[in-house]
Amino acid sequence: MNCPLHQLNGKRALITGGNRGLGLALAKGLAAHGADVVLVARTETQLQQAAAAIRQTAAVKVDTFAIDLDRSSELEAFFENVVDTAGPVDILVNCAGVNLRGPAETIDLDTWQQVLRLDLTAPFVLSQAFCRHRRRLDQPGRIINICSLLSAGGRPTTAAYAAAKTGLLGLTRALAVEWAPYRINVNAIGPGYFRTEMTEPLYQDPAIGRWVLDRTPLKRWGTPDELVGAALLLASEAGRFITGQIIWVDGGWLASL
Numbered sequence: 623m624n625c626p627l628h629q630l631n632g633k634r635a636l637i638t639g640g641n642r643g644l645g646l647a648l649a650k651g652l653a654a655h656g657a658d659v660v661l662v663a664r665t666e667t668q669l670q671q672a673a674a675a676i677r678q679t680a681a682v683k684v685d686t687f688a689i690d691l692d693r694s695s696e697l698e699a700f701f702e703n704v705v706d707t708a709g710p711v712d713i714l715v716n717c718a719g720v721n722l723r724g725p726a727e728t729i730d731l732d733t734w735q736q737v738l739r740l741d742l743t744a745p746f747v748l749s750q751a752f753c754r755h756r757r758r759l760d761q762p763g764r765i766i767n768i769c770s771l772l773s774a775g776g777r778p779t780t781a782a783y784a785a786a787k788t789g790l791l792g793l794t795r796a797l798a799v800e801w802a803p804y805r806i807n808v809n810a811i812g813p814g815y816f817r818t819e820m821t822e823p824l825y826q827d828p829a830i831g832r833w834v835l836d837r838t839p840l841k842r843w844g845t846p847d848e849l850v851g852a853a854l855l856l857a858s859e860a861g862r863f864i865t866g867q868i869i870w871v872d873g874g875w876l877a878s879l
């Protein structure tokens with residue numbers, strides 16, 4: 623039986639990027655604790671596979687919506703459509719993201735803007751729509767933003783991603799303060815290195831693989847399910863007095879000199 627503090631029965635969580643990788647692991651984890659889930663991403667086949675996998679392990683309602691979150695101006699109407707179709711959303715997890723690498727000197731403006739649109743603008747616009755939705759219902763809400771070690775430091779060829787993810791952490795704090803009167807808690811999770819489709823090329827590169835192990839005190843990569851504990855804390859009653867924080871789930875990376 624689940625701990626009552628971490629129960630999510632009767633709640634619905636919308637997870638962007640919920641069709642694979644970290645987003646799917648978060649969706650599975652929230653569903654395992656009773657939350658209905660809404661999975662949002664572009665790839666319809668992966669959305670259906672993810673929904674089937676969740677339904678196999680949890681007796682919850684799973685809805686899927688395919689959309690390109692790059693289309694910033696359509697996201698408010700999209701969110702309203704989700705609510706009309708699937709029902710009220712209590713928890714918003716902004717997990718979809720992309721890291722388009724390139725030397726800062728030469729990275730083109732389109733690439734820069736694409737990363738910012740997906741990794742920063744989409745979470746902002748969805749958060750705005752979520753806030754208005756919760757206020758209309760006069761109900762509290764939770765937002766969880768998936769940040770990165772690049773929210774805390776820089777690496778070569780990651781200027782756009784680092785700018786977006788550091789911005790996402792700033793946005794987390796600003797919204798937490800501004801929306802506290804509405805009982806909307808806004809927090810972030812900062813993952814270290816987890817093996818997913820996004821990081822597979824890094825994982826396969828022997829030099830980078832060694833560097834990650836050297837820098838991670840726990841001496842291994844994270845597995846996506848290891849983000850669930852932090853998300854549960856931030857989504858459930860257990861975290862009701864936590865807002866404006868980031869929880870680093872990084873195997874000790876940022877604690878190490």
Ligand SMILES: NC(=O)c1ccc[n+]([C@@H]2O[C@H](COP(=O)([O-])OP(=O)(O)OC[C@H]3O[C@@H](n4cnc5c(N)ncnc54)[C@H](OP(=O)(O)O)[C@@H]3O)[C@@H](O)[C@H]2O)c1
Nearest residue numbers: 639643644663664665690691717718719815816818819820
């Ligand atoms: N893996 C790590 O070590 C790590 C570390 C720190 C932070 N993160 C962050 O964690 C998040 C998830 O990353 P991941 O490792 O799980 O990567 P991933 O496997 O590549 O997943 C990315 C997710 O974002 C969705 N997405 C990408 N572009 C989209 C678009 N234009 N519109 C809608 N959805 C889009 C993808 O679905 P579709 O392609 O189907 O749209 C997919 O669900 C990202 O924000 C990433 O920056 C990851």
